Amino acid sequence: MKEIESDVVYARLVKGVASFFRENGKDRAVVGLSGGIDSAVVLCIAAEALGRENVHAVLMPSPFSTLHSVTDAIELASNLNISYNIVPIEAIFNKYTKELEEFFCDDIKDITIENLQARIRADILMAYSNQTGALLLNTSNKSELAMGYGTLYGDLSGALMVIADLYKLQVYSIAHYINTLEKVIPQNTITKEPSAELRIDQKDSDTLPEYKILDPILHMLTEEGKSPEEVIAGGTERILVDRIVKLMKSSAFKVHQLPQMLQLGDFPLQPAFKCLIC
Numbered sequence: 001m002k003e004i005e006s007d008v009v010y011a012r013l014v015k016g017v018a019s020f021f022r023e024n025g026k027d028r029a030v031v032g033l034s035g036g037i038d039s040a041v042v043l044c045i046a047a048e049a050l051g052r053e054n055v056h057a058v059l060m061p062s063p064f065s066t067l068h069s070v071t072d073a074i075e076l077a078s079n080l081n082i083s084y085n086i087v088p089i090e091a092i093f094n095k096y097t098k099e100l101e102e103f104f105c106d107d108i109k110d111i112t113i114e115n116l117q118a119r120i121r122a123d124i125l126m127a128y129s130n131q132t133g134a135l136l137l138n139t140s141n142k143s144e145l146a147m148g149y150g151t152l153y154g155d156l157s158g159a160l161m162v163i164a165d166l167y168k169l170q171v172y173s174i175a176h177y178i179n180t181l182e183k184v185i186p187q188n189t190i191t192k193e194p195s196a197e198l199r200i201d202q203k204d205s206d207t208l209p210e211y212k213i214l215d216p217i218l219h220m221l222t223e224e225g226k227s228p229e230e231v232i233a234g235g236t237e238r239i240l241v242d243r244i245v246k247l248m249k250s251s252a253f254k255v256h257q258l259p260q261m262l263q264l265g266d267f268p269l270q271p272a273f274k275c276l277i278c
Contacts, residue, residue: 001219004170006177009264010045013162013174016262017049020160021135028134032125032155033057033077033084035069036194039139040076040185041171042162044178046137047080057084058128060121062093064197072186079184089120096120114198118154126157135159138259143168145258146218147208147244148251149196156254161261167218168194168211208247209240217244 021027029046033039046055057077061070070086077084096116100108129136138158140150142165150156163171175185194204194211208214217236220226221244228245232238 001167001169001216004166004173006173009166009170010174010177012264013045013262014049017045017137017160017162020260020262021050024135024159026133026135028054028056028132029137030056030058030125030128030132030134031137032121032139033059033073034139034197035059035065035072035076035189037168037171037175037185037189038141038163039073040189041175041178042137042139043076043080043082044184045162047082052080052082055080055082056128056132056134057082058125059084059086060089060124061086062088062117062197063090064117064199064202066197068188068192069197072189075186076184076189079186087124089117089124092120093117110199114196115151115154117198118151122151122154122157129159137162138164138261140164141166141168141171143208143211143215143218145255146222147214147247148254149204149208150254152254152257156258158259161259164258164261165264167215169215209244213240214244217241221245221248 017029021029027050029050031039031043031046033043043055043057057073059070059073059077074084074086093116097108097113100112100116104112125136128134136158138156138161140156140161141163144150145164163174166174172190175190179185179190195202196204204211209217217231217240220231220234221228226234228241231241
């Protein structure tokens with residue numbers, strides 16, 4: 001998996017966002033800002049494409065959000081001079097949970113609790129979109145999408161998926177490049193371990209292979225068109241390849257419900273992922 005030309009990819013993403021808004025007669029965007037790397041990069045791209053005065057960020061901390069994620073998000077918005085609101089979701093989340101406890105006889109699955117938070121946030125972001133006319137920009141990356149690491153009608157919502165054709169490691173490359181232009185993304189956002197923060201001490205690596213392992217395998221299976229057996233023959237453990245392919249197949253139905261996405265190069269995301277579920 002070769003390094004991307006970050007300057008070229010960044011320019012294409014900026015141009016893509018600008019073109020999408022122009023073609024749809026829109027000029028304002030809203031981004032759910034979490035303090036993580038994905039939303040940070042999307043916010044920077046939107047600011048460059050549309051003008052900082054035309055982008056708004058919404059921070060929606062839950063009971064499981066860490067203080068540093070909130071402060072990182074505020075620092076980024078401040079560095080970019082972008083307007084933002086903080087809308088805590090704890091009260092809404094607790095109300096939902098109480099109602100669902102009665103509905104499910106006090107037996108709520110962890111996945112239900114996690115997805116509930118993502119959908120509450122999507123409702124708030126779409127309410128802002130309805131109220132102001134700003135389009136919601138999605139912040140999911142290609143690695144997460146391949147693994148089904150996203151909630152339908154939650155963090156997979158939006159008018160446009162900006163970084164859906166970038167693997168997680170490539171998102172970090174773009175973040176580093178952005179900071180060479182102007183140091184706006186907090187260092188902590190770049191160095192901390194990725195987490196959706198949907199439960200206490202959650203890390204992406206709890207349920208996914210580490211991205212430095214996952215991304216090259218996904219690249220071989222999609223862009224390089226290798227079969228799982230070919231990847232295994234190349235030296236990757238069978239148990240790991242089988243796990244990744246199983247996750248891709250089990251979540252493939254989500255691909256058909258994704259928003260429009262910016263696509264890079266000759267290998268668009270959707271056909272590449274579909275080839276493994278035929």
